[in-house]
Amino acid sequence: MTLLVSIHDVTPALDQPVRRLWDLCAARGITPALLVIPDWHGAWALDAHPEFVAWVRARAAEGAELLLHGYRHDEVGLPRALRDEWRAWGRTDREGEFLTLDRAAAAERIGRGLELLRGLDLAPIGFVPPAWLAREDGFRAARDAGLPLSEDEAAVRFGPRRVPSPALRWSGRGALRARGSAVVAAARWRLHQGAALLRIALHPGDLGHPASARSVERELDRWLAVRAPVTYSSLA
Numbered sequence: 001m002t003l004l005v006s007i008h009d010v011t012p013a014l015d016q017p018v019r020r021l022w023d024l025c026a027a028r029g030i031t032p033a034l035l036v037i038p039d040w041h042g043a044w045a046l047d048a049h050p051e052f053v054a055w056v057r058a059r060a061a062e063g064a065e066l067l068l069h070g071y072r073h074d075e076v077g078l079p080r081a082l083r084d085e086w087r088a089w090g091r092t093d094r095e096g097e098f099l100t101l102d103r104a105a106a107a108e109r110i111g112r113g114l115e116l117l118r119g120l121d122l123a124p125i126g127f128v129p130p131a132w133l134a135r136e137d138g139f140r141a142a143r144d145a146g147l148p149l150s151e152d153e154a155a156v157r158f159g160p161r162r163v164p165s166p167a168l169r170w171s172g173r174g175a176l177r178a179r180g181s182a183v184v185a186a187a188r189w190r191l192h193q194g195a196a197l198l199r200i201a202l203h204p205g206d207l208g209h210p211a212s213a214r215s216v217e218r219e220l221d222r223w224l225a226v227r228a229p230v231t232y233s234s235l236a
């Protein structure tokens with residue numbers, strides 16, 4: 001029974017909460033994977049924030065796996081079709097950058113993101129679309145770019161092979177969502193006891209409300225007490 005912990009939305013725009021999430025993990029002896037956004041919302045290009053990049057590089061040197069997490073993360077300039085609205089309903093507040101992208105458009109953004117990261121000596125080992133939303137074409141584009149390791153809401157993916165894995169996640173956007181996500185996370189303690197691989201997906205916003213922040217710590221503690229943390233690479 002294993003556990004995979006990751007920090008989503010690693011960007012200088014969310015510098016402080018990202019570091020706090022890291023510290024929560026480090027205090028428990030775990031090294032989470034970091035899902036890095038090359039240019040959050042088109043306004044936070046990593047290359048303009050050398051101090052943050054140095055922090056990410058230092059975490060990678062400590063063993064943190066890096067994964068490319070979209071290019072800008074949001075859907076600005078990308079109109080949704082009706083089928084996209086259905087897929088994303090209730091899942092994300094227009095933060096599903098890859099939701100609408102075909103293979104060529106996905107390849108273009110993945111290529112640009114890889115170039116930016118590699119130019120900064122950051123070496124991603126996989127690709128995770130923002131909000132876990134992408135068309136199969138998007139995952140194919142990542143594969144074409146040499147990143148077969150990926151994941152969606154229900155599974156970790158190694159190319160066409162999918163390993164089912166439930167994921168705990170929270171929302172700190174407002175008291176109602178924060179409390180609701182804490183209740184759901186607590187219910188999943190029983191629900192997922194039998195899952196071979198469980199993922200805990202931490203987001204900077206989780207710390208935005210005390211209810212979700214407390215729940216994150218509680219779930220980390222009790223899952224770590226009964227499961228061994230693993231890395232993406234060890235699963236591949």
Ligand SMILES: [Zn+2]
Nearest residue numbers: 008009130131
């Ligand atoms: Zn994200």
